[in-house]
Amino acid sequence: MINKDKRKYFTAGELAAIFNISKQSLLYYDKVNLLSPDFISENGYRNYSIQQFLDLEIIVNLRALDISIANIKKYLEDRSKEHFLQLLQEKTAECQAIIHNNQEICDTIERIKEDMHVKELN
Structure with a gap:
């Protein structure tokens, strides 16, 4: 694995806490190819970049409007x-x-x- 500066990344737990969502939601978003971690560290921690932080902000806000995962995915592909x-x-x-x-x-x-x-x- 490439040595990355972990100070520039958020763990799944940190993102979940910031956005008041469960880590299971992040796992689900990865499973459906909506938001995948930038990398997984040797200890198994899922690490997300600032761009993914911003993507999650979009996802959380659109989900709050009850917009489907499929429609959010399409939007993220064509912003x-x-x-x-x-x-x-x-x-x-x-x-x-x-x-x-x-x-x-x-x-x-x-x-x-x-x-x-x-x-x-x-």
Whole structure:
């Protein structure tokens, strides 16, 4: 292995603590080829560069928006403004569909309550 200055790297534990995620999340991101460590030291520690730190920041923030791993992976491969805006637009459309569906549920509940109230008066 090439001798690397470990002071320029973050261990999996350090990254997990900084981003308040589990080390298992980092292992999963490596497994699905989303974020792999720059190198694994002789003692088995997984070491991440500053660029990977920045990538993880993107990943964590997009996951907080419930954007899929697959879509995050695509974005990391093409970090254009247009691609980012497309991700946000797709998420906005998804949220609007959920709001619409929930509004229909609320409307149905209100109709049932009104029907029950009318039946009580008769």
